[in-house]
Amino acid sequence: MAEPVRNIDVCVVGAGAAGLMCGIEAGRRGRSVVVLDHARAPGEKIRISGGGRCNFTNLGVGPHAFLSSNPRFALSALRRYTQHDFVDRVNRAGIAWHEKTLGQLFCDGSAKQIVQMLVDDLRAAQGDLRLGAAVDTLERDGEGFRLVTSDGRTIACSSLVVATGGKSIPKMGATGWAYDVARRFDLPLVETRPALVPLTFEPGLLERLKPLAGVAVDVEARAGEGGRKGAFREAMLFTHRGLSGPAILQISSYWREGEAITLDMAPGVDVFGRLKSERADNGRQAVATALSRVVPKRLAETMSTAEGAPATLADAPDKTLRRLDEAVRRWTVKPVGSEGYRTAEVTLGGVDTAALDQKTMQARGQPGLYFIGEAVDVTGWLGGYNFQWAWSSGWAAGQVC
Template identity: 50%
Template sequence: MRYDVIVIGGGAAGLMCAATAGQRGRRVLVIEHANRVGKKILMSGGGRCNFTNLEVGARNYLSANPHFCKSALARYTPAHFIGLVERHGIAWHEKELGQLFCDESSKQIVRLLLDECAAAAVQIAVNCSVEQVERGADGFRLRTSALGELSCGSLVVASGGLSIPSLGASGYGYQLARQFGHTVLPTRAGLVPLTLSGAPLDDFAPLAGIALPVETRANGQAFRAGLLFTHRGLSGPAILQISSYWQPKDELRVDWLPNLDALDYLSEQQHTHPNAELRTALAGVLPSRFAQRLCERWLPSRPLKQFRAQELKELAARLHDWPIVASGTEGYRTAEVTLGGVDTHELSSATMESRKVPGLHFVGEVVDVTGWLGGYNFQWAWASGHAAGEVV
């Protein structure tokens, strides 16, 4: 069977690309190897899908080619997708930091994409794997598990990264890129919990379940958000965010009191409650079990009146700049995204088309563009999918 466009991958970027191309009158087929499309959309945002962010810019993305994402993001903005959401009657709200969620369910975003595809006569095949791709004089020939031999003029690779293999993630897109002579930059897990081992794990494991607002810092990047202690290490938005910038052996620092001047607070407590123990004072601004653990393991807990001014200054500085030795990450099993991927220097930033193979496009997570936590990766999916969909 002959199509104008075949899209490999029925995730956010693939469905957006297919709908955009179909609306231009193109004959489009989406091939998805899982038993349904949009699995990652369904589980995102706690089931409510953080579908975009109001403050999207190139600074919110990691890439070896940091300017690459600008063109697509400028031409398909959060306002465009919000307009689409509203046309489909989906109620939404801003949670924090510009993050937009469905009021009801992430199923609504999948339904939106499927309705857009249906209106554009896009065909979708699930439980269908691509077994072979070849390039010929008139485009591409594919051999598939469920549909047999297919051909198309334009081929879009929207197969995602390696994150959350339980949802069907695989490295097929990278394999295909290499087949056609593309460079694939090293991949690793991003937006992922960090693990501790040895003494650091022994130190923090008793705090599992405790959450608090912090600032995390690594390699010149900082994030203020929540941290969650787990039985294996550290999680929460502040950790997930910094995990994309941190690698094993890198320094990781945490400010336990990012919204407070610790020296001013301790000095004031020393003046008003001189007989109070340090742990008691800290429990006024930190979870009490955490304050107790700090004083059991690292900080001298004695009445505040016994601390000299210099000692309080050193205590405060330590609370604002605490070193943590992480051993690794939880890996692709729980990672929200995959860092690295198809080298964008070999793609057109305007169309996502290969500079090596005319008619071949790469969109979404398979490309070396990775967003922060908070709807940025979905916006990249919409924008890159739309950019390719307008030209295939």
């Protein structure tokens, strides 16, 4: 015997940060809410984020930290539900937190506390969380929608909120379902690509840089062309595939195939002046030894060899020292690609903001259909910004759906 149709006000597909937030807010308005997810546990990206401590927001949230075809689209939601509003929610839940570098806020304990807070709030708002239930079919049903789930149940709702995220980290269950829904309802998409992701090199360059695998160095990294330019001063890590670390993840959102990136591996340091001074004080020391006072030893040795530096500083003319300065402070290199969605923290692009109302997140020309979170063409910097977009966009939709 077929299961009866369940009629509700709001069906949220996706039990991640944005979806749970939306379900909570809609439930608090007295709306009947079901939050669906094909995963067996809610908030999996929350759970693994920040090394298991969840970098849940950033004190520096602002439009400067978001990429989009329309950078101003996110302003309405971010201003109406701010990072401070979410911190207040965390405080009310009794979750201890601390600030790290660059305004990043982390739980003192486990990220599971954030997930539990959201699940508890959804339950308190009379929302129903259904896990292990994928959407098999979706269709318009009058002014609302009808969904059939993988467990054979049918849901009829007046509002459908798509909060399934992007393609990043497929092992966590990420899919392009949100984009499929957008296409079905004739909504435009901005081309998607992995973002906040390590960059890779071609085999020849990898072989030359093999001795540097595992070396970390603070850098100022630059990438992008035209109006798409990013510059970040954070840590970088040489890997067996290319480059990683916060600085590289940040600029990966601005980099495109065929472009070079520029790295200053001694930001703020006059490398030429430092080496010249060392030469005057102790010309008998090795060039690499002097350079290792500016950058890590293995990097100093690799750079010295690559630039053909003589054995000692005394034998190194000014032009050699200037070449080393250029190599360290303006290393320009062309990646061949990225590690892809497998390791990307987020997806760049998505549902075109031109098709959405910036205040409600409702699709234009499609009453009752909403897109929130990572599924939308709004991508934040590394450091809690994408979670804040999830909280803010989920909150905005939850006020009206």
